[in-house]
Amino acid sequence: MADISKKDLELWADYLLDYSLGGITKDDVVMVKGEHICWPLMSVIQDKIIASGGVPDLNITAPDNDRGKVWGASMARHGSEEQITKVPAWHKTRYEAMTKYIEILGVENPDFFGNVRNELAQAIMKADEPIKNIRLSKPWVLTLFPTKGFADLEGMTLEEYTKVIVDASTVDPRLLEEVEEDIYQLLHKSNEIKIVSEHPDSGKELTLKMNIAKRDVVKCTGKRNFPDGEVFTSPDANTVEGEIFVDLPVFQGGATIQGIYLKFENGMITDYSAKEGGETLAKIIETDRGSHRIGEVALGMNNGMKVALKHPLFVEKVGATLHIAIGASYTECYETEAPTADAKEKLFEAGVLNRSAQHVDIVTDFRPGGTGRAVYLDDVKLAIKNGIWVVPA
DSSP, X not given: OOOOOHHHHHHHHHIIIIIISOOOOTTOEEEEXXXXXXXXXXXXXXXXXXXXTOEEEEEEEOTTSTTSOSSOHHHHHHOOHHHHTOOOHHHHHHHHHOSEEEEEOOOSOGGGGOSOOHHHHHHHHHHHHHHHHHHHTSOEEEEOOOOHHHHHHHTOOHHHHHHHHHHHHTSOGGGHHHHHHHHHHHHHHOSEEEEEEEOTTTOOEEEEEEEOTTOOOEEESSSSEEXXXXXXXXXXXXXXXXXXXXXXXXXXXXXXXXXXXXXXXXXXXXXXXXXXXXXXXXXHHTSSGGGXXXXXXXXXXXXXXXXXXXXXXXXTTBTTEEEEEEEOOOGGGGTTTOOSHHHHHHHHHTTSSOOOSOEEEEEEEOSTTSSEEEEEETTEEOEEETTEEEOOO
């Protein structure tokens, strides 16, 4: 098990509870979800919730259940679609009862998530979507606990991996506020983002464009993900057009996906491939109609993350990277244009706002050696300085 000092665990927990969730009161029921291997951090969080007068709900998930969905991998190997629909009523009630949510993303063995039947894995995602929507409607934060299973995935020792995770998770997140401000302001004023990448096999230059006019933009400084460091928005999903090559590896669904090529026509993915993890990519894209579309575009702004780990919580934050998300849009990016549920429904019906059981971040590297070539916000070509995106003078 990872060796982390009590001091670091205390500081980490304080950031999650006091900064990310805005403090705990006697009226709070805080769900703390994770595998048993994350207990060192879960235990400290539990103690602090109780000391603050709140009630902890420790949701210990099975090692074969990726992110504690309504069902684990066993159901996706041996079950049926009929069984999957029989989600116990208490499951929904438990999520409705909590007021705040912390999810700790550390796993004992990533292999436990694999070798599942595609149609059943997709059915589980759909069955879990109502639960996901409940937790997303309340204050929430995700963090990553170091485990040997994830260290092995990165080709690192547990000690090396732990240092990377803990160093990033014990830095004051408020430092990101100023770092992200200029990019945030320019994104907010821009109508279009253009992403230029290069296919490493053919040397062909690929261009992907999407409309971001009227979208709300979000600065990420540790309120939802911890550690953090990105500025994101959701585009008009109808307008995504062109091609992109995504080079950085990402761990999803029990497998590593790397070397992703995507082609979009009229907002839809019409062609795709991956050098590694192609079957997993196909499972993601073929989940539903919305998983053939894009729900997010974001710029990585954390220059303290020097190592691009495969876990999406980390790789998408690395400075001078860009990620898009296959699947669901973030509804908060439509508040100005559609402040009510009815208005958002009209945007969904028009194809502007995207819904899906999936939201999978994939990352292109614009640092030296990466396949990213340029990012334009309208006519402004972004620059890279000190390892992060900057607006040129």
